[in-house]
Amino acid sequence: MSDLTQLTISQARARLRGKEITATEITEAYLAAIDRANPVLNAYVAVTGDKARDMAKASDARLVKGEGGSLEGIPLGIKDLFGTEGVHTQACSHVLDGFKPRYESTVTANLWADGAIMLGKLNMDEFAMGSSNETSYYGPVINPWRRSRLDTVVMPTTHQGDGGFVSAGGTKTARTLDNAQLVPGGSSGGSATAVSAFLCAGATATDTGGSIRQPAAFTGTVGIKPTYGRCSRWGIVAFASSLDQAGPIARDVRDAAILLKSMASVDAKDTTSVDRPVPDYEAAIGKPIKGMKVGIPKEYRVDGMPEEIEALWQKGIAWLKDAGAEIVDISLPHTKYALPAYYIVAPAEASSNLARYDGVRYGLRVPGKDIVDMYEKTRAAGFGREVKRRIMIGTYVLSAGYYDAYYLQAQKVRNLIKRDFENVFAAGVDVILTAATPSAAFGIADEDMAADPVKMYLNDIFTVTVNMAGLPGIAVPAGLDAKGLPLGLQLIGRPFDEETLFQTAAVIEQAAGTFQPQKWW
Amino acid sequence: MSVDLQTVKRVARLARIAVSEEDAERMTGELNAILGFVEQLNEVDVSGVEPMTSVTPMEMKKRQDVVTDGNKAADIVANAPATEENFFLVPKVVE
Numbered sequence: 123m124s125d126l127t128q129l130t131i132s133q134a135r136a137r138l139r140g141k142e143i144t145a146t147e148i149t150e151a152y153l154a155a156i157d158r159a160n161p162v163l164n165a166y167v168a169v170t171g172d173k174a175r176d177m178a179k180a181s182d183a184r185l186v187k188g189e190g191g192s193l194e195g196i197p198l199g200i201k202d203l204f205g206t207e208g209v210h211t212q213a214c215s216h217v218l219d220g221f222k223p224r225y226e227s228t229v230t231a232n233l234w235a236d237g238a239i240m241l242g243k244l245n246m247d248e249f250a251m252g253s254s255n256e257t258s259y260y261g262p263v264i265n266p267w268r269r270s271r272l273d274t275v276v277m278p279t280t281h282q283g284d285g286g287f288v289s290a291g292g293t294k295t296a297r298t299l300d301n302a303q304l305v306p307g308g309s310s311g312g313s314a315t316a317v318s319a320f321l322c323a324g325a326t327a328t329d330t331g332g333s334i335r336q337p338a339a340f341t342g343t344v345g346i347k348p349t350y351g352r353c354s355r356w357g358i359v360a361f362a363s364s365l366d367q368a369g370p371i372a373r374d375v376r377d378a379a380i381l382l383k384s385m386a387s388v389d390a391k392d393t394t395s396v397d398r399p400v401p402d403y404e405a406a407i408g409k410p411i412k413g414m415k416v417g418i419p420k421e422y423r424v425d426g427m428p429e430e431i432e433a434l435w436q437k438g439i440a441w442l443k444d445a446g447a448e449i450v451d452i453s454l455p456h457t458k459y460a461l462p463a464y465y466i467v468a469p470a471e472a473s474s475n476l477a478r479y480d481g482v483r484y485g486l487r488v489p490g491k492d493i494v495d496m497y498e499k500t501r502a503a504g505f506g507r508e509v510k511r512r513i514m515i516g517t518y519v520l521s522a523g524y525y526d527a528y529y530l531q532a533q534k535v536r537n538l539i540k541r542d543f544e545n546v547f548a549a550g551v552d553v554i555l556t557a558a559t560p561s562a563a564f565g566i567a568d569e570d571m572a573a574d575p576v577k578m579y580l581n582d583i584f585t586v587t588v589n590m591a592g593l594p595g596i597a598v599p600a601g602l603d604a605k606g607l608p609l610g611l612q613l614i615g616r617p618f619d620e621e622t623l624f625q626t627a628a629v630i631e632q633a634a635g636t637f638q639p640q641k642w643w
Numbered sequence: 644m645s646v647d648l649q650t651v652k653r654v655a656r657l658a659r660i661a662v663s664e665e666d667a668e669r670m671t672g673e674l675n676a677i678l679g680f681v682e683q684l685n686e687v688d689v690s691g692v693e694p695m696t697s698v699t700p701m702e703m704k705k706r707q708d709v710v711t712d713g714n715k716a717a718d719i720v721a722n723a724p725a726t727e728e729n730f731f732l733v734p735k736v737v738e
Contacts, residue, residue: 224718350698364698393704394697462681473658480659482731484722493734498661510660511673517658518646518674527644528681533694535687540695575673576680592698617699 126151127320131196131377134323138185138195145181145195145239148323149174152197152241156321162643165316167202167260168210169242177239184237193384194237199322201313202243203250204230204368205357209240213359214258215248217504218485227357228392229326229368229385236384241322245312248506249476250333250361253581255311256566257508263311265304265341265563266319266639270297270606297606299642304563304607307337307581313371314341318639324372324381328358330365331464332559332585335597338371339558339610342599342637344378344627345371347585349617350592351396353382354389362471363394365464365589374636375598375627379403382620398618406621407628412446414626417551421457422584424560430603431557438555438600438611441633442626452551454542459535460587461579466519466532467590472509473516479504511575540591547616553626556584558597558610584612594620598627600634608637644682645675 126148129137137143153171160166174197181195200206202214205223212218226234234240247257255263275296306315310327314337317325327334329347338345346369353368360366370381383403389395418439423432443449481487481500488503490496505513519528546554560583564571571578588595594617597610611630615623646654651671655662662670716729725732 221722224715224721351701390704390706394699394701395704396699396701397704456687459684459687462684465677465681466684477659481724482733485724487724490734493736494659495661496734497659498656501659502661505660511670511677513658513660514651514654514670514674515677518650518654518678521654521657524644530694531684531687531689532681533696534689534692535684536695537692538687538689540698574676576676579680590698 127155129323130373131193131323131380134196139190141185145178145185146175148195149178149197149239149241152322156241159319159321159643163264163266163315163319163321164261165245165263165312165319165321166199166242167214167245167312170209170240173209174239174241177234181237181239191235191237192380193233195239196237196323197239197241198233199241199244199313199316199325200230201310201326201328202246203328203359204326205359206230206240206243210243211359212259213249214246214260215504215506215509216259216486217479217501221484223357225357228354228387228389229358232387233326233384238384244316244325247309247311248509249359249472250309250328250330251472251508251512252308253332253336253578254305254564254571255308255337256305257308257506259506262566263306263315264566265306266315266643267304267341267563267607268639268642269300269302269304270640271300272606273298297640299640303566305340305566307340307563309333310337310345310371314338314343314345317341317343317371317373319643324370324377326368326385327371328366328368329589330361330468331589332582334369334371335585335595335610335612336559336581338597339599340563340608342608342639343371343373344375344596344598345369346378346382346596346620346623347588347594348382348386348620349594351394352386352594352618352620354387354392354395356389356391360475362468363475364471365468367589375624375631376404376407378596379407379624396618401621403620403624406625409625410446411442411626411629414447414552415550416442416447416449417452417546417554418449419452419454419457419554419556421454422556424583427560431560431609434600434609434611435555435557438630441630442555445629450551452546452554454546454587456535456538456542457587460539460590461583463532463535463539464582464586464590465515465579466528467536469512469516470520470529471516473513473520476509476513508575536590539587543591543593552616553622554614556612556614558584558612560584562603562605562607562609588614593617594623596623596627598630599637600630602637645678646671
């Protein structure tokens with residue numbers, strides 16, 4: 123294979139260890155690809171070429187001695203939400219202008235300790251608030267996937283050289299790409315686009331309501347949000363602390379398993395980091411799922427859901443059944459309340475977390491006539507519309523007289539949502555299968571969604587329940603819709619049972635195959 | 644429940660975000676759309692249900708009561724927009 127960017131992490135790992143390629147070669151290949159594609163796709167907000175080359179050189183020195191770590195020489199993209207020492211870290215917000223932390227987040231430190239290479243920082247919705255990557259201060263990310271039309275082309279009769287093929291006409295089908303630009307989903311839109319368009323071997327991402335799984339589904343990539351507490355939140359810019367979790371976006375299930383193994387750890391610096399050893403997730407891939415009980419929740423069939431999504435779900439059920447799983451109908455009765463409860467809990471936590479952006483300690487400062495005026499002007503100029511909207515909602519629901527009606531009610535409903543899952547798992551269900559999103563990727567600047575924030579929020583309807591209950595969830599590509607866009611399925615597991623998710627996702631991947639966009643950029 | 648223009652301005656003040664008259668009017672509509680959406684939570688029977696305090700059942704970790712970090716004043720002020728001798732500079736607060 124001539125193009126090193128096409129290698130999966132597991133393939134690159136084998137070639138690096140076998141000394142067939144070097145970390146420097148693969149890093150240069152990615153930097154060249156970023157150079158060509160980024161002006162169009164806008165996946166990276168900062169490219170750290172010098173740092174990448176230095177890290178690659180150090181990796182090569184270790185690889186020569188046969189000392190490489192589990193990700194030695196693998197070039198990765200890092201979501202701008204992760205604190206990276208001395209490197210642009212702004213959560214894609216204007217309010218963090220110029221911020222370069224003096225520390226490294228635990229998750230990225232784990233990756234570098236295992237030998238991974240940083241290519242740069244990836245675009246995202248501002249403070250991870252959004253489902254389309256359009257709220258970024260650095261502008262939207264473009265999905266490498268475009269809608270296409272399936273055409274039947276009549277083949278001319280051709281003769282190809284001596285002893286070559288003779289094609290006697292006939293027809294073949296070809297896809298003609300549409301010009302409309304689509305969103306990659308959000309908030310980890312830069313991560314999803316970079317992985318899907320071969321601008322990094324894998325990427326870090328975070329998920330508060332669906333921000334790993336929805337963009338993964340929109341770009342034909344694999345994304346896993348692990349159980350709350352599995353990855354340390356230390357050094358990651360906080361959005362909603364009781365919901366935020368880091369996880370990887372990767373080209374296939376195995377790569378996601380390799381990345382999560384490195385990202386996850388027990389960390390004394392995060393009091394919600396759970397004290398459990400990190401298993402070898404890769405070992406779960408290929409294990410048979412015979413006899414596994416797969417729950418199909420009836421509440422995940424929503425009004426207005428395209429028939430293609432329902433058909434995809436049925437296909438997923440059939441694949442797992444064929445592999446020997448037992449399919450059971452289940453009910454998660456409080457599902458419909460997860461999204462409204464989320465839009466109280468998440469903004470409430472955000473309003474409190476984002477109080478720190480005051481123009482004093484870091485980032486932007488807009489002068490004012492006194493200190494309060496300075497705060498107000500700085501925050502008015504520094505935060506984008508969606509972020510302000512959520513801070514306002516959060517401030518309102520936490521304000522005197524409204525706390526019980528909104529926040530307390532939402533936290534009670536959250537317990538009911540969690541209980542629904544607990545009941546199902548107690549009844550013997552091992553894993554739950556749903557669609558990952560209610561639609562395929564939509565257009566940039568969609569008018570309906572711009573007019574009504576709630577329409578945008580509905581993107582997370584199938585993913586947000588998982589954050590509310592703190593469970594692990596994986597999105598795995600399962601097919602293309604009639605317009606040639608990728609669609610994903612979601613698997614939800616018991617707390618800390620990511621292994622079952624990898625095991626089951628691998629079965630879906632084997633049946634569905636993997637998907638790559640047709641290159642137009 | 645819904646908010647009026649005055650409430651939006653009060654909340655913006657609490658959140659320390661300057662809003663123009665036009666911003667406040669637009670936000671009133673947006674916030675009411677969101678509040679209308681979350682209204683459905685009222686139909687859930689939560690009698691006897693405790694509010695969630697931790698999503699994973701775990702005991703709060705406590706660290707040893709010892710100094711583990713420090714002497715980083717220069718790092719702490721490194722990203723501040725205005726500093727002097729490791730102090731953050733702010734507009735005059737006391738006359």
